[in-house]
Amino acid sequence: MRKVVSRQQKNQKNNNQTFLNAQPSLFKQVCVIGLGLIGASLAQAIKDNGLSERLVAVDRHAPSIEEAIKQGLLEAGSSTLSEVVAGSDLIIIAVPVQAVQAVFMDIKQAMDSGQLASDCMITDVCSTKTNIIDAAKAVFTSLPIGLVPAHPIAGAENSGYHARRATLFANHSVIICELPTTNYVAIAKLRLLWEAVGAKVMPMEANHHDAILAHTSHLPHLLAFNLVEQLASHDDNLDMFRYAAGGFRDFTRIAASDPKMWHDIFFANQNAIVSALDEYGVYLQTMRQLIIDKDSTALMGLLGRAQAARRHFGHMLASTPYTDTSAMSASYIITPSTTVSGTITIPGDKSISHRSIMLGSLATGVTHVTGFLEGEDALATLQAFRDMGVTIEGPDNGNLTIHGVGMNGLKPSKTPLYMGNSGTSMRLLAGILAAQPFDSVMLGDTSLNKRPMERVAAPLRMMGAVIQSTGHSGTAPLSITGRDTVGKPLQGIDYELPVASAQIKSCLLLAGLWSEGTTTITQPEVSRDHTERMLSAFGYPVTVDGNRISVEGGGTLVGGDIAVPADISSAAFFMVAAAISQGSELTLTQVGINPTRTGVIDILKLMNADISLSNNTHVGGEPVADITIRASNLVGIEIPEHLVPLAIDEFPVLFIAASCAQGRTVLTGAKELRVKESDRIAVMAEGLQTLGIECTVTEDGLIIEGKGTGGQDDQINNSQPVFGGGQITSHHDHRIAMSFTVASLRASEQIIIEGVETVNTSFPGFAELANQVGMSIQVEDTSI
Ligand code: S3P
Numbered sequence: 092m093r094k095v096v097s098r099q100q101k102n103q104k105n106n107n108q109t110f111l112n113a114q115p116s117l118f119k120q121v122c123v124i125g126l127g128l129i130g131a132s133l134a135q136a137i138k139d140n141g142l143s144e145r146l147v148a149v150d151r152h153a154p155s156i157e158e159a160i161k162q163g164l165l166e167a168g169s170s171t172l173s174e175v176v177a178g179s180d181l182i183i184i185a186v187p188v189q190a191v192q193a194v195f196m197d198i199k200q201a202m203d204s205g206q207l208a209s210d211c212m213i214t215d216v217c218s219t220k221t222n223i224i225d226a227a228k229a230v231f232t233s234l235p236i237g238l239v240p241a242h243p244i245a246g247a248e249n250s251g252y253h254a255r256r257a258t259l260f261a262n263h264s265v266i267i268c269e270l271p272t273t274n275y276v277a278i279a280k281l282r283l284l285w286e287a288v289g290a291k292v293m294p295m296e297a298n299h300h301d302a303i304l305a306h307t308s309h310l311p312h313l314l315a316f317n318l319v320e321q322l323a324s325h326d327d328n329l330d331m332f333r334y335a336a337g338g339f340r341d342f343t344r345i346a347a348s349d350p351k352m353w354h355d356i357f358f359a360n361q362n363a364i365v366s367a368l369d370e371y372g373v374y375l376q377t378m379r380q381l382i383i384d385k386d387s388t389a390l391m392g393l394l395g396r397a398q399a400a401r402r403h404f405g406h407m408l409a410s411t412p413y414t415d416t417s418a419m420s421a422s423y424i425i426t427p428s429t430t431v432s433g434t435i436t437i438p439g440d441k442s443i444s445h446r447s448i449m450l451g452s453l454a455t456g457v458t459h460v461t462g463f464l465e466g467e468d469a470l471a472t473l474q475a476f477r478d479m480g481v482t483i484e485g486p487d488n489g490n491l492t493i494h495g496v497g498m499n500g501l502k503p504s505k506t507p508l509y510m511g512n513s514g515t516s517m518r519l520l521a522g523i524l525a526a527q528p529f530d531s532v533m534l535g536d537t538s539l540n541k542r543p544m545e546r547v548a549a550p551l552r553m554m555g556a557v558i559q560s561t562g563h564s565g566t567a568p569l570s571i572t573g574r575d576t577v578g579k580p581l582q583g584i585d586y587e588l589p590v591a592s593a594q595i596k597s598c599l600l601l602a603g604l605w606s607e608g609t610t611t612i613t614q615p616e617v618s619r620d621h622t623e624r625m626l627s628a629f630g631y632p633v634t635v636d637g638n639r640i641s642v643e644g645g646g647t648l649v650g651g652d653i654a655v656p657a658d659i660s661s662a663a664f665f666m667v668a669a670a671i672s673q674g675s676e677l678t679l680t681q682v683g684i685n686p687t688r689t690g691v692i693d694i695l696k697l698m699n700a701d702i703s704l705s706n707n708t709h710v711g712g713e714p715v716a717d718i719t720i721r722a723s724n725l726v727g728i729e730i731p732e733h734l735v736p737l738a739i740d741e742f743p744v745l746f747i748a749a750s751c752a753q754g755r756t757v758l759t760g761a762k763e764l765r766v767k768e769s770d771r772i773a774v775m776a777e778g779l780q781t782l783g784i785e786c787t788v789t790e791d792g793l794i795i796e797g798k799g800t801g802g803q804d805d806q807i808n809n810s811q812p813v814f815g816g817g818q819i820t821s822h823h824d825h826r827i828a829m830s831f832t833v834a835s836l837r838a839s840e841q842i843i844i845e846g847v848e849t850v851n852t853s854f855p856g857f858a859e860l861a862n863q864v865g866m867s868i869q870v871e872d873t874s875i
Contacts, residue, residue, distance in 0.1 A: 117284055118143040122179040124172065124194055126150040126159060129216045129243065130185025131255035136288035138164055139257045147175040155252040172197040177206040181284075184215035187352055188359040191217060192226035199230050212237040212277045218304060219359040220268050220297035234272040239281045240297065242266045242304075243290060250349045261289030268297045305363035310371060312353055313364065315346035388494050392482030399474050423828065423844040423858065425835040426867040429810065430722075431669055433864045434678040437662045439464035439489060439655035441853050442593070443683070443713065445515050446625045447653045448472045449523065449601070451493035452481040452501070454629055454650035460491040462655035462710075467852040468513035475520060478504035495650045498604065503529035507568065510535045512768065512825075512852045514542055515594055519622075521547045521569060522598035525556035526581050526605035529573040538823055538849075540567045543766055546590070547598045554581040554602055554610070583608035583644060590763055591616035591736035593687075596640065604631070606644040614638045618736045619687040621713075625653070628712040654711040656683035661854045662718060663691045663741040664829045665864070669720040670700045671751040672836040673810040677864060678719045681706070685713050690738025692718075694745055698725045698752055722809055727754035727797045735761050743830035746775050746795060750784045751813050751837050753801035758792035768849070769824035778831055782814040782838065809837070816840025825849040829857055832868060 121143040123134045130148070137143050148168045150156050156168035169175045172194070176182070184194050201207040213235055217223055223240045245263035265285045269278050282292045295303075322331045322339070357364055381390045444464040449472065451458030463469065465486050473491075477483055480502035485491040501523075508524075510516040510533055517533050521544070524531040534540070545565035548558045557572035574580060583606045588595055596612050600622055603610025615638070623633045623640055629648040634641040662679045669677040684692070684704065692702055701723040704716040725748055735758075738745065742764055749756035764771040776788045785796040798813035814834045821828035821844055828847040835842050847870070850857050858868045 116142060116144045117280060117287070118181045120145040120147060120179045121181045121183060122172075122176050123148040123183045123185060124150075125185035126152070126155045126252045127185060128246065128250045128252075128254045129259075130183065131155070131159070131164075131252045132257065132259040133183060133185065133216065133243075133288070134159070134164060135255050135257040136260060137284070140287050142284055142287055143181070145178075147179065149175060150252075152252075158252065173201060173204075173206065176201050179207060179211060181212040181214070181280075182207075184213070184217070187355045188217045188219055188222060189355040191215060191223055192230060195227055195230040202235075209235065210237050210274060210277075211235075212239065212280065214239045214241050214281055216241065216243055217359075218242060218308065218356050220266075220300045222359045224268070224270070224297055234270060236272060236274040237277045238270065239273055239277050240268040240270070241281060241285070242300065243285070244308075245290075246348070250352075258289065260285070263290050265290040265292050266295045266300055267292055268300065269294050301360050301363045302367075305360055305367040309356055309360055309364050310367045312345050312348070313357065313368070314371075315343045316350075316353065319343050319346045388482050391484055392477075392480070392494070395483060396477045399477055420846060420872075421848045422871045423832055423842075423847050424869040424871055425832060425838075425842045425844070426869075427812070427816075427835050427838040427840065427842075428672075428865055428867050429674075429836065430672050431665070431675045431677055431836065431864040431866065434680060435665065435860055435864060436680050437657035437665070437682060437860075438466070438854060438856065440621075440658040440683050440713075441466060441468055441660065442515065442619060442621050442658075443625070443653075443655045443711075444469035445472045445513075445519065446597075446621050447491070447655060448476055448483070448493065449519060450625050450629050450648055451491075451495055451650055451653070452476040452479075452483070453498055453523070453604075454493075454495035454648035455497045456495055456650035458491075458493040458495060458650035458653060460485075460493065460653045460655060461489055462657075463489045463491050464655065464658065464853070464855075465489065466855050467511055467849075468516060471509065471511040471513045472516040472520070475504070475508040475510065475516065476501075478506065478508055489655070493650070495648070498647055501527055501529075503527075503573075504531065507532035507534045509533075510539060510567075512536050512539055512849055514539060514768070517544065517567060517569065518547045518594040518598050519601060521551060521558065521571070522601035522603075524571045525551045525554070525558055525602050527571075527573055528575040530576065531571045531573070533567060533569045533571075535567045538768055542566065542768075544569055546592065546595050550584065550586050550595070550599055551581075551602060553584050553586065554599070554606055555579065556581060556602070581606040581644075583610040585609075585611045585613075587613045588615060591618045592763070593618040593620070593622070593736075597622035600626070600633075600640065600642050603642040603644055604646065609641050609643050611639055611641040614640075616733055616736045617687055618739075619685065621685070624685075624712050628653075652711070656710050656713050656715040657681055658853070659683050659685075659688045659691065660740040660826075661857075663744050664833050664854075664857075664861075666691065666695060666700075666702065666718065666720045667744045667748045667830075668833045668836055668861075668864070668866070670695060670702075670723060670725060670748060671809055671833070673722055675722045675836075675865075676719065678717055680717050681708075681710065681715045682718050683710075683713050684716050684718075687737055690734040690736070691741040691745065693734055694728070694730055694738055694741075695720075695725075695748065697728045697730075698748060698756075699723055700725060700748075724801050724809060725749075725752035725797070725799055726801065727752045727756040727795070729757045730759070732760035735763075739763060740767075740826060743771055743775050743824075743826045744833055746779060746786075746793060747830050747834050749795040749797055750779060750782075750786075750834070751799050751809060752797035753799040754797050756795045756797060758794075759789070760791055761793075762791040764792075767824070767826075769822040769827060771824065771827065774822045774824060774827050775830070778819045778827065781817045781819055782831075782834060782842070784814065812837050812839035814838040814842070816842055818843045818845065820844075821846040821849070823849050825852050825854065829854065832858075832861060832866065835866060835868075
């Protein structure tokens with residue numbers, strides 16, 4: 092696996108390096124007090140990075156000092172501060188928290204006697220912060236202007252000078268408390284020091300730091316020590332330890348760390364730890380009771396929620412997709428191939444998967460889902476409903492069991508709801524949340540946070556919703572005020588959609604379920620109707636009159652079984668793959684052919700594609716069929732505008748088909764493509780041009796000069812490459828990445844596609860399936 096360093100990291104490093112080069116060392120003399128694991132590791136990192144001209148240390152343990160001098164780490168050392176501190180411009184206190192006040196007294200003395208300047212920088216590495224500030228207040232008449240309390244969130248089970256590692260802080264966070272009394276130069280220099288040793292610096296108030304650390308570090312350590320103590324105290328403790336399996340070992344790993352240090356921390360952060368412990372007691376009692384009551388649904392809900400949250404919070408913090416956090420960036424390296432064949436099953440429909448979670452959660456009774464798409468977008472919806480207290484078992488091989496809570500059963504989430512990359516989740520949920528009694532906040536990843544949300548927020552406000560798009564320009568995060576605060580329910584509206592968008596339509600229809608009166612949505616063109624179909628399947632009356640769709644508020648949903656058909660939007664990549672490559676024939680089994688989604692078939696047929704449907708049947712209220720597609724000579728067309736909403740997600744791959752067609756293809760009326768996961772008109776044009784295709788971007792579409800050579804139908808000419816090779820950036824848009832993969836079937840050289848990790852949002856397993864039918868994709872992790 093090739094590892095690359097992100098541009099941002101490189102810049103950061105370069106900036107720091109420029110600063111460090113400009114002045115040879117950041118400090119003249121750093122004095123480290125305490126050569127334990129953290130102190131010695133930091134000293135080593137300072138030495139290795141040339142951050143100080145001189146390095147001295149104070150430690151009661153003479154052998155550590157002697158060894159550090161002998162090894163060239165220190166210029167001088169002593170057990171007494173006054174012997175070495177003179178001339179230091181930074182003091183790093185790395186002693187146990189309880190010993191810090193005595194160190195401050197020594198420092199004060201050194202300042203009073205003129206050994207140290209009064210603006211000398213003083214920092215610490217202790218795990219608690221308010222007591223450090225209190226200790227300083229007790230010693231100094233006013234807080235020194237060089238004092239910057241800090242806490243590197245890094246450690247290891249081994250302690251002491253010998254355990255030191257210069258890399259201990261690399262990619263770890265360091266919290267810095269920027270006190271109002273501190274000189275800003277001191278803050279800036281400390282930040283530089285930590286960044287130079289590879290840490291990420293975060294400012295935080297001391298009180299907040301202590302409360303957070305009590306929960307995230309101090310409580311887990313306390314519990315680990317306590318669990319070992321509990322087992323050790325048993326009469327049969329030998330057996331207990333002998334048979335203690337992985338769980339005990341994993342859970343108690345941190346109980347091997349320094350007892351004295353933890354003793355001190357527990358006292359130093361007494362209040363915050365006691366309150367975290369009390370809260371823990373309440374949770375423990377709840378779980379105890381669930382077990383006594385054999386409350387299987389509630390216990391599954393709790394365990395499932397916790398398991399998913401454990402996985403979820405990393406992504407949420409980093410605003411990354413859900414799959415493997417290390418795979419924050421991946422590339423496809425594709426060797427051209429010429430033909431595809433086989434019979435394959437495409438994963439479940441994304442739109443229907445989202446709606447199955449939403450309606451299943453709001454229904455009464457249990458809903459079983461099969462064929463659920465375990466892609467990141469649908470998983471974001473699933474997690475959101477778990478966060479709102481719904482028990483959902485699975486997903487297990489596409490199977491889910493949703494224990495519906497009814498129309499009024501959702502609970503407020505304790506954290507903002509994280510929608511990842513999924514516009515459908517955020518827009519449809521906006522309608523549901525606007526009607527709930529409680530407040531909510533929704534966040535997305537960096538791409539979703541750029542997409543327009545006023546298109547749902549504005550009409551929701553007309554219904555009486557209080558909703559703010561708090562991003563730069565009508566974008567997420569969305570903040571929604573609950574009806575309990577607003578004081579009255581939503582009101583039905585008669586709304587004309589400005590664009591044919593199923594997401595806006597669905598959002599407003601869902602809000603209409605809780606609204607007083609009728610909600611009627613008129614769409615300019617037909618858009619996908621899965622919401623309407625599934626509402627009806629769950630027993631909720633929906634009136635459809637041409638392009639006008641209405642619901643009455645106040646009804647209920649009844650849970651049932653949902654079989655999710657294969658996603659035609661995902662199938663489209665394979666349809667185009669077979670259509671453009673010589674001698675190809677692919678059959679895609681049981682694909683959803685809802686007439687509001689089959690624009691891609693209609694457009695490909697207009698382009699002379701050879702597509703046939705068989706085994707037509709119905710699955711969960713949706714029509715499905717096997718789709719067989721064979722190679723043919725495609726021709727360029729003017730795409731009828733009424734087909735645009737019916738193929739809205741398929742245009743990226745249709746542009747690949749158009750490039751292989753004979754003659755020009757013209758798309759108009761597709762402005763919506765500019766506000767998808769990327770600006771799909773601009774990004775596709777850029778990629779097509781890279782691969783040697785002539786195309787012209789228009790305001791609402793694209794004109795592509797196809798390079799196909801045509802020929803009689805019995806004389807299929809699609810063997811000649813139409814694309815060159817090159818490096819394509821997908822702009823982290825899954826459909827762009829998959830479309831250019833398909834282009835490799837008519838490419839003369841290797842195609843590299845960067846930013847393919849988002850393929851998992853809609854099509855987990857895409858590369859494997861593509862390779863299975865004859866393509867040649869190598870997936871490369873290019874994460875930092
Ligand atoms: C979707 C609707 C479409 C589509 C999206 C899924 C849905 O968006 O692009 O991938 O599930 O309702 P718009 O409604 O914004 O066109």
